[in-house]
Amino acid sequence: MKAKSLALVSLSVVAGVSIGAGGMAALHRPDHFGSEYPGMIRGMTAEHVLHAKLLREGRGTEVLRMIESTFPSSVLHFEMFNLRKEVDIVQLWRIREYGEKHRIEYPPAVAGLLARLPPKPVAFCDIEEEGKMPNKAPATPASVTPRATEDVLK
Numbered sequence: 325m326k327a328k329s330l331a332l333v334s335l336s337v338v339a340g341v342s343i344g345a346g347g348m349a350a351l352h353r354p355d356h357f358g359s360e361y362p363g364m365i366r367g368m369t370a371e372h373v374l375h376a377k378l379l380r381e382g383r384g385t386e387v388l389r390m391i392e393s394t395f396p397s398s399v400l401h402f403e404m405f406n407l408r409k410e411v412d413i414v415q416l417w418r419i420r421e422y423g424e425k426h427r428i429e430y431p432p433a434v435a436g437l438l439a440r441l442p443p444k445p446v447a448f449c450d451i452e453e454e455g456k457m458p459n460k461a462p463a464t465p466a467s468v469t470p471r472a473t474e475d476v477l478k
Contacts, residue, residue, distance in 0.1 A: 375387050392428060395423065395430070396431055396434040399416060399430070399434045400433070400434060402415070402416055410446075410447055413444075413448075414445050414448050416441055417441060417444050417448055418448075420438040420441060423438070
């Protein structure tokens with residue numbers, strides 16, 4: 325009788341833990357499992373391929389204009405979605421300083437948001453001044469040599 329009770333309690337505990345773990349897994353999925361993530365990856369890939377094609381065609385100025393034109397909407401999206409973590413503030417500071425350095429005139433709403441940024445976070449580093457790279461460059465495939473890439477970017 326005692327063994328039956330112990331088996332029943334053990335089975336109940338295992339079932340409860342299993343149901344609870346399954347429920348938590350369904351309710352708390354990591355961000356990269358969201359429905360928007362695959363679309364973001366496809367969009368970024370398409371944009372990178374377009375930029376690469378234009379750079380290979382010697383249209384670097386056009387690529388630069390395309391990229392810089394995204395900054396105002398990025399700032400507005402950070403505001404719209406109330407993205408104010410330290411990593412978000414770092415990105416906004418980078419946009420602000422890039423605009424100042426290259427004399428880019430942002431629309432008044434964007435300029436106002438950038439002017440009211442909190443102080444630079446401790447995590448902020450100016451890549452140019454520090455001589456650092458944000459990411460290690462991936463290994464270059466044999467078909468794309470670093471020399472060929474340098475020739476395109478000149």
